[in-house]
Amino acid sequence: MHPCNTNSHLRYFRYRIDLVDKVLVKLLETRIKVATKVGRVKITLSSPITNSSRERQVISNLISSCMAVNILKVKDLREVWKRIISISKRSEGHSVTSFYGSPGSHTHSVMDSCFDMTTVSFPFSLIDETPFIIYSSLNTRLPFRNNCSGLLHTALATMNNHNVHIQNYISHCISQHLVLSPSNRYILSVTQTHAYNQTKQWNSRNSHTMYTIMNTSKAAKVSCICNSMLSISGRSIITKYSIESLDPIQDRWNNKTSFLELQRKGSRLYICKKVRYILLTHRTKICRDMLLLLLAVIKQNIDLLESGVVYYKRLLLLLCKRNDKLSSKALRMISISKKVGFYTNNNYI
Ligand SMILES: C=C(O[C@@H]1C=C(C(=O)O)C=C[C@H]1O)C(=O)O
Structure with missing residues (x-):
């Protein structure tokens, strides 16, 4: 040619x-x-x-x-x-939002209030992806791969009405904490990592001395320093087991904020289990308090299926292994009758 x-x-x-x-x-x-x-x-x-x-x-x-x-x-x-x-x-899925916790939870209402009526929010259990960032940030800090954003929200909600700085902080968080999921299909509500970054920003901008709730252990720390228990999130659970809370929880009647345990399958993450009202940490002081709480929960004969006692036992064993100050023998000796003393004080801030 x-x-x-x-x-x-x-x-x-x-x-x-x-x-x-x-x-x-x-x-x-x-x-x-x-x-x-x-x-x-x-x-x-x-x-x-x-x-x-x-x-x-x-x-x-x-x-x-x-x-x-x-x-x-x-x-x-x-x-x-x-x-x-x-x-x-x-x-x-561009206008789909997702929230942690079950329908009706505080997290859900926060999510809904952030968007107009054309946006529909899904509970996380219905979507098929999980932001890796949450998984990785928690995985390095916690003994289990639990996602506790619901807890963070609830902790903040519990503090709401008590302190104007905290209220402002909450609005700040809510306005900032909407992120796109890795595939851009979902807009996600608060994540631990974002909470941490936002708190840092907030502190530097407002020069308030305030607790940084950056992850579950920190939330636990706040609970302990303030002599209060913020980890029990659902009002129904609190009523059911007569556990004292700092404040009436400001959410809907059927709030059952859960912790989501994630599992990796190949490169994807799936929610494999929901665990209710457990707060994990391996720091000694907090650990002891948490153990007291867990023991108290178990002592009250909470229905096995609902409370996931089997899971609690595994957790207790794990905590014992991690914490040399709390041998399993010492654990058995912890007096359950002392249980609620540390989370009844309202002067926490
Ligand atoms: C469009 C749909 O949603 C998704 C997208 C599909 C597609 O692009 O063909 C097929 C199945 C679904 O995973 C559908 O369910 O039909």
Whole structure:
């Protein structure tokens, strides 16, 4: 072929590719628009965005049609569509927010109050991703991989009405703590790491001396320093087990803020278990108080399933191992009758 000819061919084919790309972009946009509509339906149905069996079906439909045409390789087709599906999914959830804790919890109301009516919030258990940042930040500090953002919120809510600085701090947190999840599909409410950063910012801007609640152990520390127990979050639980709280909890009747235990499967994280009203730390002083609390909870014969006593036992053993000052023998000797002395004082700030 003559070089001049080759050049004009190249230009011509490139021109055709550009035309095809334009059509592809239009088609992709149409697909994404439809996926967004599917997303809206899913929100009303409270169902998760990802539907793996549908994804498999979409791809196998394509494979059958491509068998007929026989130009595209199955492997390539699969690769391209996986990408397209993941982009479609991202567009399904732009106005979805997520909160820790169960529907009706304080965290839920905070989430709702931050957005207008067009936004729907999901409990975290319904979404299929977990921000790695939370997992990693807690994992390095806590013996278990528990997500305790609900606790943080509840702790703050409990303090609410008592101290104007804390109230301002809460608003500050709430306005700042909305982050996008790694896939950008969800807007998430408060995370521990953000809480920490925001608290630092708040302190430097306002020159208040105030406790930095940066993670569960810190929240526990505040509880202990203030002679109060902030970790029991649900009002129903408090009523049920006659546990003293600092303040009536400012949330809805059915608040059952939970701690979420996460599990890693490949590169994804899943919520594998919900554990209620447990606060973990390995610092001696706090640890002792927490153990007292746990023992008190166990002593009150709380229904096994609900309290996860089996889990508590594992926890106690683990804490014993970590804490040489509290041998398992000493643990058994802790007098349960002393239980509530340290969390009844209201003058905590
Ligand atoms: C659009 C949907 O949502 C997701 C996206 C899909 C897609 O882009 O084809 C398929 C299944 C779901 O994971 C759907 O459920 O149909």
